[in-house]
Amino acid sequence: MSTAQIKRTDWSGFLFILPYLVIFITMIVIPLFWGINLSFQKADLFGPGEFVGFENYARLFNNKIFLQTVGNTFYFVLLTVPVLVVIGLGLALALNKEAPLQNVLRGIFFSSTILSVTVVTLIWRIIFIPNDGLMANIFTQFGWEPIAFLSDPDWSLISVAIATIWWCLGLPMMLFVAALQQIPKDLYEAASIDGANKMQSFLFITLPSLYKTIVLVTIIQIVMQFQLFGQALLMTQGGPNNTSRSIVMFIYDAGFRRWDIGSAAAASQILFLLILIAAMAQFIVTRKKGEQI
Known part of the structure; x- marks a missing residue:
């Protein structure tokens, strides 16, 4: 040639x-x-910016509301990501059968994923109505005092997390189903011949085979849930007392309500760095565990 x-x-x-x-x-x-x-400029939407160095970052780290949104976002990720991984895997194990009923159930569980954030928040706002909502009626039936989920500081972010888990559960489930169907059935047959029970097969065949998918699902969900915005905005407006305000909501308020583009850009870079660190830490830790397996 x-x-x-x-x-x-x-x-x-x-x-x-x-x-x-x-x-x-x-x-x-x-x-x-x-x-x-x-992020290194003092800028708005109407003219050129002025270079101010790290002033925007210094202002953010001295801003109690911003620091609170960082804590809220980490708490939200901890509330949602492990649950999405565990329940997604559990549903996939339960529905990993070639039968009409299982196919219908997969479609039902996945259907919430295709809904818009507006529809999802509307559904869950109705469920969480303090006196007449579904949760209030359930509490009343058991003789409990209904909780104002969306206006209670201790429950507002948890309520948003519950709605998010219901909304996002379909994708992890389908990824796990696809991974389960790639595991050779010969491995289970050989383990059965050797006397392994279902739990041993799960621990020594299923989990190691799903290792890469678990890492993938975890990283995808970390990236997604760090970007909490629509659910919190529509369900709680970030309240009460900023207890459900996320970093993205802070960026939105700074950039498009207060026109402080420099602070919004600096907060965006901090969010990007947090997502990168969290995703890389998860990848490194799980890779080391995978090498030990």
């Missing part, structure tokens, strides 16, 4: 990925560096 043919082959391969590279650079790389640049 001549040098000219090799060059043509190389360039033809590059042309296949060129559309993706253009979109990636335009939609991700350029906005990322633009946001980093804005």
Whole structure:
């Protein structure tokens, strides 16, 4: 093969990925560096910014509301991600059968995922109505005092987490179902012949085989749940007393209500860094555990 043919082959391969590279650079790389640049400026929506260095970051770390939103967001991630992984895996194990009923149930559990955030929050606001909602009626039937879930500081973020888990459960379930169907049945047959029970098969065949999928689902959910916005905005408006306000809500308020683009950009970079650290820490820890297995 001549040098000219090799060059043509190389360039033809590059042309296949060129559309993706253009979109990636335009939609991700350029906005990322633009946001980093804005985070070092005092800027609004109506004119050029003024370079202020790390002033925006210093203001954020001295802002009690911002620090509270960071804590709220971490708490929300802890409330949702483990539950989504565990329940998603449990549903996948229960529905990993080729039968009409199981197929219908998969569709039912996945159906909530396709709903918009507006519909989801409307459903759960009705459920959490203090006196006449579904939860209030259940509490009354058992003789308990109904809880004002959305206006109680101790329950507001938990209520948003419950709605989010119901909304997002379909994706982890389907990913686990797909992974379970890739495990060779010969492994279970061999284990059964050797006298292994169902629990031993689950611990020594199923879980190790699902390791990469568990890591994938966990990282996807970490990235998604750190970006809490619509549910909290529509269900609680970030209240009461900012107990359900997330970092993204703070960014929205700073950028589009107070027109403080510099602070909003700085908060965005902090959120990006937190997501990156959390996802990488989860990946490193689970990879080490996987190597031990």
